[in-house]
Amino acid sequence: MTVIVPVSGFVTAGSSVTLPSRALGTVTGMSSWTRPHVENSEVGQELSGSITAASRARVRAPITVTPCLGTSSVADGSRQIDVVSDTIYWPLEKGTYVETSPFGMRISPITGTLHMHEGVDLAAPMDTPLYSVADGKVVEVAENYFAGAFVKIKHERADGTVFYSVYLHQYTEKILVHEGDAVKAGQPIGAVGTSGWSTGPHLHFEIHDAADKVTDPMAWMKQAGAIHLGEDACQ
Template structure:
């Protein structure tokens, strides 16, 4: 008779040792997997921080000197303009910031000396009496802000230190421009630097002569031609953003009898200029 092989219901010694080895290796594998994952996360964090930090450190700060190429602005640096610029060596006092000399903000008075209205017209508007002896500001009160005065400054366009021979009066595009005094239009022209401009020769009652100029307009909004006689306060054009301009504004100049630029803001205050609509109403 052959003896039947009887299976032992209990695990063998080999099987017992095999399970022990498997159980011991599983935590090590899990620990190794977690370690690799943490390492990958750390590497990604370092790469992310580097990617963000490097571009931020490359930004141009407020005190950095930047020269904007005229070609990028669609103009030629060699074009002539009615306004002359005197380029001098850059002084150490102003070399800290390109815009340091052009950050001045002088608000025009927002309160007018209101006149008493008389009978209104059929359209409901008041007739304003314009006095030929008055000298007017070129823009109505409350419509502008003087953003750059008459002084040596670093040009925001060329990056050069030069004389700013007028004042910049920032205001809404299309704001009417008024002749500061009666006179004769002696120039209406346009170039890449000044945009479209109007220049007027004025002769005051005492015989003294001065000139006024209104720059950065658009030619199709200018309402006068060379040879025209204009009255004080007459609308001659509108605020534009044409030529070397960083935003809608009027570059306004006053020249003396020798056609030399003087400080327009100081001159307007000295002669007691008024705002259009400020004087007596009829």
């Protein structure tokens, strides 16, 4: 289709030019996340009102992936996929504790003899909340004369790496989990106590490798990129 438009200037009054017609509102040569670049034939289909299944697929809602826990609904109709968190948290909130005795050989404050200290002591006020360092399953809740009441959790990271975390010197009545429970990263599991071989309120915290052998918990946590509660975007 052509449009004959009379013009003036360097041409005579009887001259004319031919202009291509264009439907108002039609965008050509442009693309976006909802409307990729289309060929002229596709534009023709749109102008004629013919919308194929492929055309409809191009304007479906985008998929949003978030590393946060849980599920949520989105009012605009977009689809959201929630994935399991692989975040590692420190077992106590920032500012609530002080490291008082590191991992390694030391003179026991109880017996006065040299022995292996298999964890790290984090002094904190009595009843300060303790949190699971990662998603996992509680494999032991017990009590003995040395450790007092304690919780042991088995964890498996996204890459398949298995490790264990252990929380000693609690009081049984303050422990919030049971053997067999599934726990989430950052979930409260108990509170700081001073049961067992203890000279004051503190958490004796251990990390065990996949073979259930002790390793330096502070070094392991730092290498794993541990953060404190409230320091990630999901909280």
